[in-house]
Amino acid sequence: MKIEKIVKTYDGSRKVIDNLSFEFEKNKVYSIFGKNGIGKTTLLNIISGHLSIDEGRVFDNDDVMLITEHMIIFEYITGLEFLTLTLEHKKKKIEVEVINEWLEKFEMLDSKDMYIAEYSAGMKYKLMMILIFLIKPKVLLLDEPFAELDILTVKKINKEFQKIKNEVLIIFSTHTSNLAFQMSDEILYLTRKKIYPFKNEFHSNEELENYIEHLMKENEK
Numbered sequence: 055m056k057i058e059k060i061v062k063t064y065d066g067s068r069k070v071i072d073n074l075s076f077e078f079e080k081n082k083v084y085s086i087f088g089k090n091g092i093g094k095t096t097l098l099n100i101i102s103g104h105l106s107i108d109e110g111r112v113f114d115n116d117d118v119m120l121i122t123e124h125m126i127i128f129e130y131i132t133g134l135e136f137l138t139l140t141l142e143h144k145k146k147k148i149e150v151e152v153i154n155e156w157l158e159k160f161e162m163l164d165s166k167d168m169y170i171a172e173y174s175a176g177m178k179y180k181l182m183m184i185l186i187f188l189i190k191p192k193v194l195l196l197d198e199p200f201a202e203l204d205i206l207t208v209k210k211i212n213k214e215f216q217k218i219k220n221e222v223l224i225i226f227s228t229h230t231s232n233l234a235f236q237m238s239d240e241i242l243y244l245t246r247k248k249i250y251p252f253k254n255e256f257h258s259n260e261e262l263e264n265y266i267e268h269l270m271k272e273n274e275k
């Protein structure tokens with residue numbers, strides 16, 4: 055997947071993204087860092103096709119799923135109905151046993167027949183992640199993910215990400231260096247005009263955090 059010379063303005067004149075290009079490689083999990091308001095959400099919305107651009111092109115984004123913190127998800131169907139209806143809509147034939155295995159893995163089997171309206175925020179998020187693992191889109195985008203999830207669940211998700219990353223390009227934005235340290239192969243530092251990539255070869259989360267802090271201060275100059 056590739057973005058080429060992207061320009062995005064809001065309100066006709068306010069340029070948020072200015073001639074930004076980057077080529078994402080397969081087999082990697084990417085995390086995106088950047089200051090508040092720099093354009094991480096905007097960029098993910100552009101890649102997913104939810105937001106129009108003024109100039110430039112996005113290549114190979116025909117099968118993308120974007121997961122955000124404020125997902126709108128049907129509340130008055132059960133978790134299982136949500137999964138089966140979405141799979142049907144996406145024309146994915148997946149056996150009930152397989153769906154049940156995923157529900158079990160994320161401790162959602164007992165609540166599969168509850169209305170989603172009765173789910174906690176974390177349960178809703180887990181349901182979306184189960185859907186992702188069943189569908190395996192070509193590109194998975196996550197905007198500041200996992201805030202609602204307990205650490206064991208995040209670890210489980212990370213394990214699954216490592217298994218599927220040859221098939222699914224995973225890109226997530228975050229402010230949490232520990233998440234990037236644990237989960238990503240490559241870290242992208244976003245500015246208005248450029249993406250600075252660096253490998254996740256840090257020895258500790260603290261080391262990564264210091265480096266990001268340094269990049270932020272450098273960019274203030």
Ligand SMILES: Nc1ncnc2c1ncn2[C@@H]1O[C@H](COP(=O)(O)OP(=O)(O)OP(=O)(O)O)[C@@H](O)[C@H]1O
Pocket residue numbers: 064065070088089090091092093094095096097
């Ligand atoms: N719908 C909108 N209309 C006008 N301006 C917008 C809109 N959405 C975002 N912006 C502006 O675009 C810029 C980038 O916003 P965006 O939400 O993409 O940043 P972000 O890096 O995700 O921020 P944060 O880290 O705070 O979540 C900001 O200056 C914001 O004010």
